Amino acid sequence: MPSEHPHLPTVREAVLDLLRGFHIDTIFGNPGSTELPLFLDFPSDFRYILGLQESVVVGMADGYAQATHNAAFVNLHSAAGVGHAMGNIFTAHKNRTPMVITAGQQARSILPFDPFLFSGQATELPKPYVKWSVEPARAEDVPLAIARAYYIAMQQPRGPVLVSIPADDWDKPCEPLKARTVSTETRPEPRVQQAIGDALDAARRPVFVVGAAVDRDRAWDEVVALAERHNAAVWIAPMSGRYGFPQDHRLFAGVLPAMREKIVALLGRHDLVFALGAAAFTYHVEGFGPHVPPGAQLVQLIEDPGTAAWTPEGTSAVGSIRLGVLDLLARPAPPPRALPQPRPARPRVEPTGPLMSVPYVMQTLAEVRDAASIVVEEAPSSRAAMHAYLPIVQSETFYTMCSGGLGYGMPAAVGVALAKPDKKVIGLLGDGSAMYSIQALWSAAQLKLPITFIILKNRRYAALQEFAPTFGFHAGDKLEGTDLPDLDFLALARGQGCEAVRVSDPALLHQALRDALASPRAILVEVDVA
Numbered sequence: 001m002p003s004e005h006p007h008l009p010t011v012r013e014a015v016l017d018l019l020r021g022f023h024i025d026t027i028f029g030n031p032g033s034t035e036l037p038l039f040l041d042f043p044s045d046f047r048y049i050l051g052l053q054e055s056v057v058v059g060m061a062d063g064y065a066q067a068t069h070n071a072a073f074v075n076l077h078s079a080a081g082v083g084h085a086m087g088n089i090f091t092a093h094k095n096r097t098p099m100v101i102t103a104g105q106q107a108r109s110i111l112p113f114d115p116f117l118f119s120g121q122a123t124e125l126p127k128p129y130v131k132w133s134v135e136p137a138r139a140e141d142v143p144l145a146i147a148r149a150y151y152i153a154m155q156q157p158r159g160p161v162l163v164s165i166p167a168d169d170w171d172k173p174c175e176p177l178k179a180r181t182v183s184t185e186t187r188p189e190p191r192v193q194q195a196i197g198d199a200l201d202a203a204r205r206p207v208f209v210v211g212a213a214v215d216r217d218r219a220w221d222e223v224v225a226l227a228e229r230h231n232a233a234v235w236i237a238p239m240s241g242r243y244g245f246p247q248d249h250r251l252f253a254g255v256l257p258a259m260r261e262k263i264v265a266l267l268g269r270h271d272l273v274f275a276l277g278a279a280a281f282t283y284h285v286e287g288f289g290p291h292v293p294p295g296a297q298l299v300q301l302i303e304d305p306g307t308a309a310w311t312p313e314g315t316s317a318v319g320s321i322r323l324g325v326l327d328l329l330a331r332p333a334p335p336p337r338a339l340p341q342p343r344p345a346r347p348r349v350e351p352t353g354p355l356m357s358v359p360y361v362m363q364t365l366a367e368v369r370d371a372a373s374i375v376v377e378e379a380p381s382s383r384a385a386m387h388a389y390l391p392i393v394q395s396e397t398f399y400t401m402c403s404g405g406l407g408y409g410m411p412a413a414v415g416v417a418l419a420k421p422d423k424k425v426i427g428l429l430g431d432g433s434a435m436y437s438i439q440a441l442w443s444a445a446q447l448k449l450p451i452t453f454i455i456l457k458n459r460r461y462a463a464l465q466e467f468a469p470t471f472g473f474h475a476g477d478k479l480e481g482t483d484l485p486d487l488d489f490l491a492l493a494r495g496q497g498c499e500a501v502r503v504s505d506p507a508l509l510h511q512a513l514r515d516a517l518a519s520p521r522a523i524l525v526e527v528d529v530a
Contacts, residue, residue: 008173014143016043021179022150024073026418028061030054032077034104034117037170049418049447052439054084056411059437062088062097063376063415066216066242066399071098071153072415078104079119082126082162087405087436092160093129094403095241096216096304098153099160100146101126105135107168122164135164139172151182156320157304158184158216188301188319193327195315196274196299201334203272203297206230209256211237211278212402213303214244219322220395223276226325227251229333233340235266236387237278241402244277247391253343255387260287268293273314275300277321280311301325346388351506355530358382358456360506362389365426365454368513372397374423376416378409379430379456386428407436410453414440417449424517427453431487438492444522445497452516453498453524455489493524500524 009017015038019025028049029035042048051057054076061072076082082089082103092099105111106118119125123133132152136145142165149161200206214223223244227234234245238258245252256263263281267273273280273292280300281291291312292298298314301324308316317324349359362385369375371393377386377400392398399416401408413427434455444451473479493500499521503512509527516525 009176010170011139011142011172011174012038012040012170014174014176015146016046018143018147018177018179019073020045023070026064027073027075028057028064028415029075030057030077030081031075032081032104032117034078034106034167035075037167038075038102040170050443051411052442053437054081055088055407056437056440056443058085058088058092058099058101059408059411060415060418060440060443061099062092062095062408063399063412064419065097065099065415066095067396067416067419069218071100071150074099074101076101076103078106078117079122079125080117082119086126086129087407088411089126089160090129091401091403091405091408095401096158096213097160098158100149100153101130101160101162102146103162103164105164105166108139108166109168111166119164123162126160126162129160130162131159133162133164135166136169139166139169140174142169143174143177147177147179151180154182154184156185157306185320185323186318188317188324188327190327192315192317193324196301196317197328197331199272199297199299199315200230200274200328201331203230204337205270205340206232206272206274207253207267207270208232208234208245209237209267209273209275209278209280210234210240210244211276212240212242212244213277213321215242215395217277217303217321218395219277219325220244222322222325222329224249226328229329231337231339232274233270237275238263238282239284239402239404240278241400243392243398246393248393250342251340253340256281258282258284260291261289264290264293267296271296273298275302275311276325277302279307280314349389353530355504355528356506356509358385358529359389361454361456361509361527361529362386364509365428365513366390368510369426369517370424372423373517374399374416374420374425375428376400376409376413376425377428378406378433379428380404380433381430381458382456406433410434410437411440411443413451413453414444414447414449417444417451418447425449425451426517427451429453429455431455431457431459431489434489435487439496441493441498441522441524442496449522450520451522452513452519453493453522454513454516455524455526456529457487457489457526458529459483459485459487489524489526498522498524500526502526502528504528
C-alpha cells in the first residue's frame with residue numbers, strides 16, 4: 001500500500017533503509033499474521049531465513065550475529081512467538097549476543113478490546129533477558145525505536161533487545177532516518193590498568209583465566225602475546241561459550257570446572273589470578289571456602305560492569321578486552337620468569353567394546369577435521385572428553401551456549417554456516433540436546449548448507465545422570481525422566497531433507513566422518529556411543 005504522503009516513506013521503507021545502513025540484509029523469522037505487513041513488496045536485496053519454531057529462529061540468529069560481529073535482525077510473532085523463543089533469548093542474553101528482536105502486535109485501533117493474538121504486556125514479556133524493550137507510542141516512532149535498539153544491542157556488554165510493533169504501523173508515513181556512527185567500545189580506566197599491570201609484573205607465578213569475551217572481542221592474538229610475555233599458565237573459564245586461547249599452546253593448562261573448591265585447588269600454585277574476559281567465577285553447585293587460593297591476588301578485565309560489581313574480591317577493570325590487553329602490552333616487558341609446568345599429554349584412546357567411547361569419537365574427529373573448521377557444540381555430558389581430545393586451536397572456531405539451556409547448538413550451527421560460507425561447520429550434539437531444536441535440520445537442508453551434524457547417541461540425558469550424586473542419588477538409584485530410547489535420527493533427518501548415516505562400528509568411524517565432512521550438503525552422522 002503506498003504512503004498517503006508521497007514525499008514521505010512508509011515505516012516499512014524507513015526501517016529497511018535503516019537496516020541497510022547497519023549492514024543488515026538478513027531477517028530471521030517465523031511469521032504470524034501480525035508480522036505479515038513487514039513483508040509487503042519484500043526487497044530483493046534482503047533475504048528471509050525461515051525457522052520452523054521461534055526458538056530455532058533465535059538460535060540461528062545468535063550464531064549468525066556472533067559470527068558476523070553485527071546485530072542480527074529477528075522477527076517473532078506477538079506473545080506466543082516470543083514465549084516460544086524465550087529459552088534462546090535467555091541464551092543470547094548469557095552469550096552477550098547483539099540481536100534486534102521485533103515482535104508483532106495487533107493493530108492499535110483494537111488493542112483496547114483485548115484482541116486475539118495480542119500481547120498484553122509486550123515490553124515486560126522478555127524481561128529480564130533483554131537489554132531494552134519498547135512498544136513505540138506512535139507508528140512514526142518505529143524507525144527511531146529500532147535505531148535505538150540497535151545501538152543498545154551493540155554497546156558493551158552486548159545483548160538482545162525487543163521492539164513490539166503493531167501490525168498497522170508498517171504502512172504509516174514517517175520521516176526517513178539515517179544510520180549513525182555510535183561508539184560501541186570503552187577503554188578501561190588507565191589508573192586501574194596500571195594497578196593490574198603492576199600486579200602482573202610483580203607476580204612470581206601468574207595464571208590467566210580466559211573467558212568467552214576474549215574471542216567475542218577479537219582479542220585472541222593479543223591474549224596469546226600477553227600470556228607469552230608473562231609466561232603465565234592459561235585456563236579456560238568455566239562454562240565458556242567461546243574459547244579465547246589455543247589448546248595446543250605450551251601455556252595452555254586446561255578448562256576449569258564450575259566448582260569453587262576445584263577451581264581453588266587447580267589454581268593453588270599461583271600467586272596472581274588474572275580473569276580475562278571472564279567472570280570470577282561461574283559456579284554450578286554450592287561451594288564453600290575462598291574464591292581464590294589463599295595468598296593469591298585476583299585481578300580482572302571484563303566488558304560487563306555488572307560482572308565486575310559482583311566479583312567477590314580483587315581489582316576489576318571494565319572495558320574492551322582487546323583495548324585493555326593492548327594497553328597492557330604497551331607497558332615495558334616484565335622481568336623474565338620460568339615457564340609453568342607443561343600440561344601432561346593425553347594417552348591415545350583405543351576402542352574397547354562393541355560401542356565407541358566419547359573420547360574415541362572426539363579423538364577421531366580431531367584427526368579428520370581441518371583445524372580451521374568451526375565446531376558448534378551442545379553435548380554437555382561429552383564436554384570433558386571434548387576438552388581432552390578435541391583441541392580448539394584457532395580463533396572463532398568454537399561456539400556453545402553460556403546459559404546451560406538446551407536447544408541452541410543445532411540452529412546456531414545453521415546461523416554460523418550462513419555467516420561463514422567459506423568454512424566447514426560441524427554441529428556436535430548430544431541426542432537429548434538435538435531434540436530441543438531438531439527442526440533446524442530443515443533450515444540447513446533448504447538453505448543447502450554443507451553442515452556436518454554429529455549426534456552422540458547414548459540414549460539418555462547423561463549429564464543429569466552423572467550430576468545426580470551431587471543431590472544424594474546413589475549407584476543403582478532410578479532417576480526418572482532421563483532415558484531416551486527409540487530415537488531414530490536418520491528418519492528425523494531424512495524426513496526434513498537432510499542426508500544421514502549411522503555409525504556403530506569404531507572401525508568405520510574415520511571414513512564415515514571423512515565422507516561427511518566432504519559432503520557439499522547438510523548431513524547427519526548418528527554415532528552410537530557407550
